[in-house]
Amino acid sequence: MSDHTHGTHEVGEIPPANTGIIWRTFWILLGITMIEFTLAYLMKAGGMRTSIFVIMTLVKAFYIVGEFMHLKHEVKSLIWAIVIPIVFIVWLLVALLAEGGSIGTSVFG
Template identity: 75%
Template sequence: MTENTHYHDDHGHGGTEIQPANTGVIWRTFWILAAITAVEFTLAFLMHAGGFRTSLFIIMTLVKAFYIVGEFMHLRHEVKSLIWAIVVPVIFIVWLLAALLTEGGSIFELR
């Protein structure tokens, strides 16, 4: 094999360079999720137990879940129709769970 037919470059990478990881996005995501979690912990200690506090926790948990799905599962970078095809059923499932939880307690009132 002559020097002219050698397919690798001088560094032995074969012409493909691996790009460095974009750790800035990962750290930004970490700090946003850490801040939401810190707010959750603060509210857990400062607020009295009740429906309002529970509602806040559910909302913040859903915000974190959608943020995680958007960032780490790359849903944020997809076409809008795919995003809506995933988000709308989730909204109905959350509504169903809320309805079941609120109406489920009424069975004890009938007795």
């Protein structure tokens, strides 16, 4: 008869929870969010504040994807296969917003 247990745990025994990583992730995301709220009250509305918020939101999104979807433990080629299209999509959105504003002024202006 073969032994179907994995690791050092007995059959039916639940491994201990690894909550340290989850709490560390919580505190890091909380810190970034607190910085965002602080900047929201201290900075005047404008392009710089919006840019900082977008960058911090992307940092939080990549951190969440890396931790909870385990992407940071994958091979680098898979990570680049996901990141490069996202970079091009963001570039496309910025280009469309910039060009969209100038088309309206040149045609009707």
